[in-house]
């Protein structure tokens with residue numbers, strides 16, 4: 001069983017080694033057989049990671065951290081905080097509690113929430129942490145949540161589930177690869193709850209989710225500084241896809257419906273004065289025509305997800321570039337460029353090597369292809 005005490009000797013060691021790398025901490029611990037090695041490594045790793053991932057924890061110096069896996073699987077404060085605003089009500093349940101970050105944030109919008117976790121060490125730590133955080137409307141159950149939800153007579157307003165991935169390190173993965181298998185469990189969940197919110201990997205294929213669930217859903221795609229972090233499926237929904245990107249302490253949001261996307265006729269144009277690169281949530285959602293229609297911009301080519309306009313569009317959800325030159329690809333000997341590859345037909349390493357492009361500086365080079373499939377270099381400066 002995990003040692004949950006931070007005695008004076010342990011606290012002293014943690015304080016001294018707080019800014020060391022984990023291999024150096026492990027080395028120092030190898031000479032201190034009197035100290036609980038795994039526990040201390042977990043605390044130092046947790047404190048280091050929480051600075052960016054869970055900054056609210058700086059107000060709770062006695063917070064206990066579990067394994068590296070617990071911390072890496074947990075939602076970040078930014079994402080947990082966002083998803084907690086999607087639903088509210090009387091009674092919720094989190095079927096895959098883990099480190100409890102999502103449970104804690106969701107608990108603020110419900111009278112009570114049940115936290116389920118089957119791993120004992122994870123469960124014990126989270127239970128203590130909920131007390132420390134003063135979250136006394138969280139009921140903790142050390143139990144297999146599949147059995148729990150099948151057998152409970154409770155009725156919930158919301159079932160939340162953030163399943164494990166059965167197979168890690170895959171490029172694309174399907175909803176059936178989750179543990180517990182959400183697809184199998186869904187009929188049971190929906191017989192016990194008004195709403196269900198499912199967190200899926202940023203690697204999930206959105207179209208396959210829509211096909212597999214085959215119910216009215218909304219999808220929220222959350223990116224943080226243009227790095228896709230979570231795909232959230234809300235049941236019941238109305239066919240909306242909300243593409244969100246956290247930037248400048250704000251969620252920038254672009255929303256569309258898939259049925260409208262299908263009906264839009266795309267307009268194309270060669271690069272004009274401004275170039276637009278939608279943020280990764282929009283690219284992930286496949287809102288390629290909707291973004292062009294809503295902002296009145298033209299696409300460069302069918303498979304080149306870059307857009308252009310003559311007049312500047314304000315507040316575009318992504319990067320806006322003022323075009324300075326458009327050329328057939330040539331070797332770049334002098335200047336440094338931030339190289340972006342969009343459907344150039346070769347990988348970025350090949351482009352850099354072949355055209356002698358040095359990475360860096362503050363100017364952009366977009367390597368892409370136009371409607372005639374001709375390779376193009378578009379040079380420009382970032383505006384926003």
Ligand SMILES: C[S@@+](CC[C@H](N)C(=O)[O-])C[C@H]1O[C@@H](n2cnc3c(N)ncnc32)[C@H](O)[C@@H]1O
Nearest residue numbers: 074075096098099100101102117118144145162
């Ligand atoms: C991805 S993590 C959840 C992280 C959590 N949302 C957070 O923010 O900290 C999934 C957790 O679900 C637990 N889990 C997986 N299958 C379970 C089951 N059948 N019953 C209970 N817990 C389960 C795992 O042990 C793991 O801790």
